[in-house]
Amino acid sequence: xxxxxxxxxxxxxxxxxxxxxxxxxxxxxxxxxxxxxxxxxxxxxxxxxxxxxxxxxxxxxxxxxxxxxxxxxxxxxxxxxxxxxxxxxxxxxxxxxxxxxxxxxxxxxxxxxxxxxxxxxxxxxxxxxxxxxxxxxxxxxxxxxxxxxxxxxxxxxxxxxxxxxxxxxxxxxxxxxxxxxxxxxxxxxxxxxxxxxxxxxxxxxxxxxxxxxxxxxxxxxxxxxxxxxxxxxxxxxxxxxxxxxxxxxxxxxxxxxxxxxxxxxxxxxxxxxxxxxxxxxxxxxxxxxxxxxxxxxxxxxxxxxxxxxxxxxxxxxxxxxxxxxxxxxxxxxxxxxxxxxxxxxxxxxxxxxxxxxxxxxxxxxxxxxxxxxxxxxxxxxxxxxxxxxxxxxxxxxxxxxxxxxxxxxxxxxxxxxxxxxxxx
Amino acid sequence: xxxxxxxxxxxxxxxxxxxxxxxxxxxxxxxxxxxxxxxxxxxxxxxxxxxxxxxxxxxxxxxxxxxxxxxxxxxxxxxxxxxxxxxxxxxxxxxxxxxxxxxxxxxxxxxxxxxxxxxxxxxxxxxxxxxxxxxxxxxxxxxxxxxxxxxxxxxxxxxxxxxxxxxxxxxxxxxxxxxxxxxxxxxxxxxxxxxxxxxxxxxxxxxxxxxxxxxxxxxxxxxxxxxxxxxxxxxxxxxxxxxxxxxxxxxxxxxxxxxxxxxxxxxxxxxxxxxxxxxxxxxxxxxxxxxxxxxxxxxxxxxxxxxxxxxxxxxxxxxxxxxxxxxxxxxxxxxxxxxxxxxxxxxxxxxxxxxxxxxxxxxxxxxxxxxxxxxxxxxxxxxxxxxxxxxxxxxxxxxxxxxxxxxxxxxxxxxxxxxxxxxxxxxxxxxxxxxxxxxxxxxxxxxxxxxxxxxxxxxxxxxxxxxxxxxxx
Numbered sequence: 001x002x003x004x005x006x007x008x009x010x011x012x013x014x015x016x017x018x019x020x021x022x023x024x025x026x027x028x029x030x031x032x033x034x035x036x037x038x039x040x041x042x043x044x045x046x047x048x049x050x051x052x053x054x055x056x057x058x059x060x061x062x063x064x065x066x067x068x069x070x071x072x073x074x075x076x077x078x079x080x081x082x083x084x085x086x087x088x089x090x091x092x093x094x095x096x097x098x099x100x101x102x103x104x105x106x107x108x109x110x111x112x113x114x115x116x117x118x119x120x121x122x123x124x125x126x127x128x129x130x131x132x133x134x135x136x137x138x139x140x141x142x143x144x145x146x147x148x149x150x151x152x153x154x155x156x157x158x159x160x161x162x163x164x165x166x167x168x169x170x171x172x173x174x175x176x177x178x179x180x181x182x183x184x185x186x187x188x189x190x191x192x193x194x195x196x197x198x199x200x201x202x203x204x205x206x207x208x209x210x211x212x213x214x215x216x217x218x219x220x221x222x223x224x225x226x227x228x229x230x231x232x233x234x235x236x237x238x239x240x241x242x243x244x245x246x247x248x249x250x251x252x253x254x255x256x257x258x259x260x261x262x263x264x265x266x267x268x269x270x271x272x273x274x275x276x277x278x279x280x281x282x283x284x285x286x287x288x289x290x291x292x293x294x295x296x297x298x299x300x301x302x303x304x305x306x307x308x309x310x311x312x313x314x315x316x317x318x319x320x321x322x323x324x325x326x327x328x329x330x331x332x333x334x335x336x337x338x339x340x341x342x343x344x345x346x347x348x349x350x351x352x353x354x355x356x357x358x359x360x361x362x363x364x365x366x367x368x369x370x371x372x373x374x375x376x377x378x379x380x381x382x383x384x385x386x387x388x389x390x391x392x393x394x395x396x397x398x399x400x401x402x403x404x405x406x407x408x409x410x411x412x413x414x415x416x417x418x419x420x421x422x423x424x
Numbered sequence: 425x426x427x428x429x430x431x432x433x434x435x436x437x438x439x440x441x442x443x444x445x446x447x448x449x450x451x452x453x454x455x456x457x458x459x460x461x462x463x464x465x466x467x468x469x470x471x472x473x474x475x476x477x478x479x480x481x482x483x484x485x486x487x488x489x490x491x492x493x494x495x496x497x498x499x500x501x502x503x504x505x506x507x508x509x510x511x512x513x514x515x516x517x518x519x520x521x522x523x524x525x526x527x528x529x530x531x532x533x534x535x536x537x538x539x540x541x542x543x544x545x546x547x548x549x550x551x552x553x554x555x556x557x558x559x560x561x562x563x564x565x566x567x568x569x570x571x572x573x574x575x576x577x578x579x580x581x582x583x584x585x586x587x588x589x590x591x592x593x594x595x596x597x598x599x600x601x602x603x604x605x606x607x608x609x610x611x612x613x614x615x616x617x618x619x620x621x622x623x624x625x626x627x628x629x630x631x632x633x634x635x636x637x638x639x640x641x642x643x644x645x646x647x648x649x650x651x652x653x654x655x656x657x658x659x660x661x662x663x664x665x666x667x668x669x670x671x672x673x674x675x676x677x678x679x680x681x682x683x684x685x686x687x688x689x690x691x692x693x694x695x696x697x698x699x700x701x702x703x704x705x706x707x708x709x710x711x712x713x714x715x716x717x718x719x720x721x722x723x724x725x726x727x728x729x730x731x732x733x734x735x736x737x738x739x740x741x742x743x744x745x746x747x748x749x750x751x752x753x754x755x756x757x758x759x760x761x762x763x764x765x766x767x768x769x770x771x772x773x774x775x776x777x778x779x780x781x782x783x784x785x786x787x788x789x790x791x792x793x794x795x796x797x798x799x800x801x802x803x804x805x806x807x808x809x810x811x812x813x814x815x816x817x818x819x820x821x822x823x824x825x826x827x828x829x830x831x832x833x834x835x836x837x838x839x840x841x842x843x844x845x846x847x848x849x850x851x852x853x854x855x856x857x858x859x860x861x862x863x864x865x866x867x868x869x870x871x872x873x874x875x876x877x878x879x880x881x882x883x884x885x886x887x888x889x890x891x892x893x894x895x896x897x
Contacts, residue, residue, distance in 0.1 A: 066512075067484035346551035349490030365491060372491060392487050393552060 002305035003312050004298060006040075008278045009171045009196040009256050011129040013102040015040035016313060017269065017297050020260050020281035021106035021132060021175070024291075026080055028090035032097075037291035038298060041102025043199075043281060046079035046134045047087050047123070048108050049115060053078040053140070061208040061218040061225075063234060072234035073284045074208045076219060076226055078140040079108055084122070091126040102279075103127075104173065108134040108146050111156060113163045120168040130171035133164060135186070136202025138179050138229050151177035151202070154189035161193025173258060176200040176242070178235075183242040188251045198246065199258035199281060201239045203229025232284035236262030240275060247276035247321035265293070266300030273313060274320035332414045333406035336383035336399040338362070338376045344396035347372040351387035351397060359386050452818040453696065455717040457742025463713045466740035470631040471561070479565040483512040485549065486557045493546035494559055499876045500527035504543060508562055520570035521577055523563055526882070528602045529595050531571060531641050532624050533875045534564035536632050538729075540762040542875070571640060576647040581608035586892045589614065589672040591659045594622020595874045596678030596864030598645050599881025600888075604676075605650035607889045612672070613651060616658035622680055622864075624874065626705040629733035630713070631740070660832030669838040669860060674888045677840070677847065677855070677862040678881060682829035687725070687822055691783050696790035700724065700734035700823035707737060716741055719819025723793055724748040724772075725780055726823030727757035729872075732764065734821045735772045746772045747815060751779040751798050752806060758872070781812060783820070792816045828866050843868050852887035853880050861888055 004015040019025050019034050021043040031042050055077055063072035080087055095103050105128045109115035123131060134141075135151030142149040150156045157174065164172045174190035176183055178201040190198050205227050209218045217225030239261025246252045259272030264285035272280050285293055310316045340351065340363075352374045355363040362380035366373045376387075388397040414420050458466070474482065486508040494504045503522050510519035523530035539545075539560040547556035570577065586609045590597045593615035601611040619625050624638040646653065657663050659679060668675045684699045686692060696719070707716050718741040724731050727750035739746045750757055753776050754764060768774060778795040785791055797809040833840045833847060841848040841856035846868040849855055853863045863880025865872055870880075 067481045346548040347489075347493065348487045348548045349492075350487060353490035372493070 002302045002310060004040075004302055006278055006313050008102070008258065009130070009173070011041070011102050011104065011171055012100075013040040013279060014100055015294075015298050016273070016279040016301075017294050018042060018102060018104070018258070018279055018281045019286060020283040021045050021134065022283040022287075023075075023077065024283060024286050027082065027087075028094055031090075031094050031103075034286075034291050034294075035094075035098045035101050038294045039101070039291065041104065041129075041279070043104045043106050043132050044087070044091055044128070046106040046108045046137070047084055047119065048079045048141075048146075049110070049119070050084050052081045052083055055081050056221045058219040058221045061228065063208050063232075070232055070284065070288050072206075072208060072230055073232040073287070074203070074206045074219075074228040074230045076139050076221075076228040079106075079134070079137070084119075088122055088126055091123075091128055095127040095129075102129050104130045104132050104171075106132045106134050106175070108137065108141060111145055111150055111160065116160060116163045117167040120164060120170070124168060124170060128170065130173060130196075131164065131168065132173040132175050132199060133160060134175055134202070135160070136175050136177035136179075138177065138203055138205045139227060148177045148179055148202070151175075151186055152180055154185045157186050157189040158193040161190050161195045165194040171196045173197045173199050175202055175260075177202045178238060178242060178261075179205050182245075184245055184249045184252065187246045187249070187255065191251070191253055191255050195255065197256040197258060197278075199260055200246070201235070201242055201261045203231045204235055204238065206230030231262065232288075233262045233264055236268060240271060243272060243275045243277060244321055244324040247318065248324055266297045266304065269297060270301060270304060270316075271320075273317050275324070276318040276321045278313065278317060328411040330410060331408045332411060332416075333404065333409050335402040335404060336385075337378050337381045337402055338383070338385075338387050339398050339400045340374060340376055340387075341396050341398070342373070344393050345374065346393055346396075347374070348392060349374060350390050350392070354386050354390050359384055363387060452720045453717050456714050457718060460712060460714055463741070467630045467634060467713055467737075469634050470629075473568060474558075474561050474565045476565075479511055479562060480514075482558055483508045483562055486512075487548060489548055493548065494543035494557075497542045497546045498526075499542070499871075499873065500533075500879045500882065502526045502530070502563075504559055507566060508557065508559070511562055511566055516566055516569040517573075517577070519566040523567055524570070524577065527875065527878050528599055528645055528882075529624070529641055529874060529878050530563055531567040531644075532595070532633060532638065533878065534560050534567055535637070536624070536628055537873070537875050538760045538762070541760050571644060576644065578602075578606055578648055580605055580648060580650050583610070584608040584892065586610070586673040587612065587671075588674045588676065588888060588892075589668040590676045590678065591665075591668070592616075592622065592678040592680060592864070592866075593620035593642070593653055593655075594678055594680050594864060594877065595624060596680075596877035596881040596884075597622070597676065598642065599878040600676045600678065600861075600863065600885045601651045601881075602645045602648055603882050603885030604888060605648050607885065609650070609673075609889070609892065611651045613653040614657040614659065614663050614668070615653060615655050616662075616679075618655055620653055620655065622678075622877075626708055627701065627730070628708075628874075629704070629737055630708055631737075632733075658832075660835065664836040665833055665838040665840075665860070666836035669857070673859070673892055675838075675860045676853075676881070676884050676888065677833060677860065677866065678864040678877065679828075679832070680865045681826035682832075683827050684822065685825045685827060687780060687783075687824065689780075689783050691785060692822075694783055694785055694790050695788065696818055697783065697820045697822065700726065700730045700821040701826060703821060704730065704734055704737065707741075713741060718743045719817070720744045721817050722746045722819045722821070723815050723817040724821045724823055725793075726750065726821075726825070727752065727759060728823060728825065729759050729763060730826075731821070731823035732759045732767045732772075734823055736767050736770045738819070738821070739771050743819070747775060747817075748772055749775045749778050749780070749793075749795060749815065751777065752800075753777060778813070779806075779808065781808075784814065790817060790820060793820060826865075833862075833866075846870060851883075853884035854887055854891075859891065 018041040025042040026045040059077045061074045062070045065071040137147030141147035174195040207217045257277045258279045259277030260281040269280045352363045352365040391397040488505045492505045507519040507522035543559045544556035590601045590613045620642045621638040722738045722743045724735040735748045777798045781796045782794045797811045830842045847862045853861045861884040864877035
């Protein structure tokens with residue numbers, strides 16, 4: 001059976017599934033329930049300076065899709081609204097009771113050295129395994145010069161990271177904001193500051209819905225709304241891309257990563273790991289279904305690893321990141337065509353209308369003795385995958401590689417490219 | 425109504441037309457077998473309406489097919505994927521309009537259509553998981569929503585000054601009238617019975633159209649304006665086709681079927697033997713069903729929807745045993761498999777391959793029926809086997825089909841061509857006489873479905889419109 005334990009920058013965890021710094025990790029009661037359910041670790045909800053912040057009422061907004069709840073979730077909650085001493089007491093108690101689990105403490109204090117030095121010292125006394133620097137929170141705290149306001153300026157990221165390394169022996173994980181143009185700049189800054197790891201992504205600036213009756217964003221606080229942080233399954237593709245960008249950036253020097261962003265099951269987790277993450281952090285899925293989901297995550301990942309012959313997470317970690325490349329390195333001679341399995345086809349015609357209205361007019365709609373028949377015109381099919389993506393029947397449409405003897409040739413070598421250099 | 429065969433005369437039979445039953449003197453036929461509470465439960469909606477959340481979940485199962493098979497299977501050609509998508513997005517008004525613009529009786533059809541042999545049978549989900557999108561229930565959701573608003577969403581075009589007579593206020597006639605009025609023509613409907621609605625009001629099981637839905641739909645249709653209904657005016661007796669043809673610019677005939685088939689026995693008029701059609705009509709007009717008498721042992725002869733409807737309703741009135749006997753096999757019944765199963769789960773016993781040979785009597789009332797077993801011979805022809813059995817009964821329903829009575833459309837100066845006992849029409853529903861159109865069950869090829877009658881009325885209305893604007897210009 002696969003070994004799910006992991007040593008993440010010195011933080012030992014029985015499995016790679018951590019709860020992200022968020023409402024589920026705000027206090028002892030929740031964290032103990034999470035550990036009882038089997039989570040490998042938690043990132044304790046962000047601690048700040050006393051007096052604690054005050055949160056508003058009406059805090060979350062959700063995106064439903066096709067009858068399914070919470071494809072995306074946004075929140076306008078701030079960091080912990082409980083006094084620092086209470087949080088620290090609870091962290092100490094929980095770590096003592098659950099020594100095999102990972103406890104990382106998320107931190108956010110003003111962008112000055114002294115507050116960081118002070119709070120790092122206090123956290124070190126709890127026995128916590130590490131700290132995560134919250135440079136990502138996009139709402140409320142950023143207006144006060146913290147959170148994303150720091151994360152969006154690489155120089156600040158580097159400076160604060162360096163302070164933390166200077167004043168603490170604990171492992172320092174820098175949590176990156178996606179609300180930037182190029183995540184590599186902040187990741188490189190974290191590396192320069194001496195970070196042990198980065199975690200990403202934090203939530204994305206968002207307005208999830210407009211209530212058309214009251215003409216205000218949701219969540220609505222007394223008729224008004226503010227942008228919040230977006231997370232949940234809908235953000236996974238954005239997070240995967242940012243993870244991949246860091247994984248293949250030489251200047252990021254293979255910095256260890258903890259993946260965050262819409263991870264709901266073992267498969268999502270494995271995808272982040274395949275791009276290089278050693279652990280993953282979960283929030284929305286737990287807030288949607290409760291802590292029990294970790295059971296599927298652990299057994300699912302373990303069963304899949306067994307089926308592939310992977311004994312440890314490092315056996316497959318990062319394997320996909322080498323296959324993430326730039327567009328101009330893709331093989332222009334690779335050719336696939338859609339193939340419709342007529343026995344599986346249920347005659348919904350979606351492949352035809354999608355191709356006809358919006359793509360390449362490569363799927364016919366005919367009737368033979370009254371029977372509907374949809375067929376691919378190979379000469380017109382460019383292999384875009386659209387029909388395969390929308391077909392409601394699994395494996396009814398497959399993209400079949402067309403055998404040719406042409407060698408690998410990328411766009412830079414392609415004679416159709418006016419700026420090509422075939423010799424390259 | 426006209427009776428074929430011997431007209432029943434005994435006490436306990438229906439008197440002329442739709443008079444009250446008088447059955448007190450027949451043994452074991454009695455009203456009030458069940459409590460008022462049970463009766464009200466038994467004749468309530470057969471299926472609960474979908475709530476908004478269920479409707480949205482169900483609507484999300486629709487793939488929004490291109491060239492959707494359901495749409496093709498709908499006799500009125502409703503754009504089903506489009507109305508379902510609009511339920512999913514909360515555009516209920518748009519959804520209802522998609523339905524009603526093709527089928528003004530979309531509310532009744534959502535309840536009475538045999539969707540299992542129409543739209544839902546061909547739903548692509550059937551190929552995938554043998555579980556169609558429940559199109560009928562979704563259609564009901566959308567049309568109910570609009571009905572509750574009390575809105576008449578359609579408008580009349582500018583008046584053309586033309587007048588059209590419509591004979592029969594059933595689904596075909598009402599559909600034609602509504603569309604003709606929309607197109608700017610003034611319509612007068614001549615209806616033989618006291619209420620409009622046709623079979624929706626008189627002919628369909630009470631639990632399929634409960635709570636006055638049929639009349640609500642009639643009111644909805646008439647609220648468009650431009651339509652006057654003359655109830656109690658029967659074609660052939662109160663008004664002739666020739667008169668209408670002379671007085672109006674065009675005529676639409678949607679009379680339905682006027683007579684029921686007889687068994688052909690000497691003692692068919694015996695107390696205890698009833699026509700299912702009339703019994704259902706009587707039952708439909710009863711508010712509480714407490715005044716509707718039913719036998720303890722009931723036998724229904726026939727294999728169509730009327731047979732099923734009367735059998736299930738007899739059971740729900742409190743009959744102890746209800747046996748439906750059909751001369752052929754289950755696949756030959758015009759009632760769908762779904763309807764047969766519904767009857768069986770309601771406690772009706774269905775016997776196949778037996779035909780009635782004589783009605784047994786005792787003391788002047790029916791005591792049972794003797795059936796002969798039947799079988800199909802090598803050529804597929806139905807033959808008696810010679811063996812018989814007796815089925816005890818104190819109430820027997822004849823439900824072996826209805827027939828069109830052509831005299832009213834053939835005996836006046838305006839005489840329509842008849843073939844196989846029905847009115848001959850072309851694809852525009854035009855009869856052999858210019859300016860006279862027909863639709864519903866009375867035409868050749870009529871399918872005994874509300875939804876096809878509605879389509880006939882709609883098609884005829886457009887053809888009449890073209891006729892009035894061109895031929896008579």
